[in-house]
Amino acid sequence: MIPKELAAASSRPLVLAILAKGDDYGYSIIQRVKEASGGQIEWSEGMLYPVLHRLEKEELIRSFWKQTDNGRRRKYYRLSASGKRSLTVHRDQWNSVHKTLSQLWGTEPCFS
């Protein structure tokens, strides 16, 4: 279980990172995060959708509707140019904090 503060800090970077790999929609993003984290991170819909709406409002991502074969509709999101830039900023900030924490924990800092 990931505490809410850590969830808040990682939600934007995670969504941006996933969309950097290709367009995706909400329900699928939740499953991807769970998969990528080995089941450690389990997002609720009530957590993700507001994040997506905020990112779209900030124009870091754009949305468009798509129909599947069986008629079910999905709202896909695509990373914008500024979203790509934002992703690297988030990554640098994260790594900066991670380096500090690793150092204090007495383990080797991770420069990746």
Add this chain to the structure above:
Amino acid sequence: MIPKELAAASSRPLVLAILAKGDDYGYSIIQRVKEASGGQIEWSEGMLYPVLHRLEKEELIRSFWKQTDNGRRRKYYRLSASGKRSLTVHRDQWNSVHKTLSQLWGTEPCFS
């Protein structure tokens, strides 16, 4: 500049990690964090003191007053047994998220 969500996620782990190295007081903790982060993380007092009070309320840390030579008083904090346990939990949660992010960013995950 570290965004507020990332600051929120790292404040507890950072304070616990610093106190794990020895007793310390508020004003000094702010400087230690700035130093340890290479100037990247600059905490305000209005951010740190509530954190310390919360941690004390949760009994993860304990406080005691001390007089310096020049007569100025300082409120020192010490990590409790449950605080030490909490530190490792925070570290594991952090590393879990970090591993996921690193993986999605396409860099080698950091297992430290």
Add this chain to the structure above:
DNA sequence: TTGCTATACCTAGCGCCACTAGGTATATTG
């Protein structure tokens, strides 16, 4: 037919927490 589950979207209200913007007090320095 009638549920039940999975998929797929949405939001109002609550509570936590960083941050702003103040306040108090003492020691040092110009």
Add this chain to the structure above:
DNA sequence: CAATATACCTAGTGGCGCTAGGTATAGCAA
């Protein structure tokens, strides 16, 4: 005798995860 650094505190605000609901379609089983 101000200005700065040290050292503590807190009320109010806004952002955001989360709970707990809602809507709707597809597929499957009783």
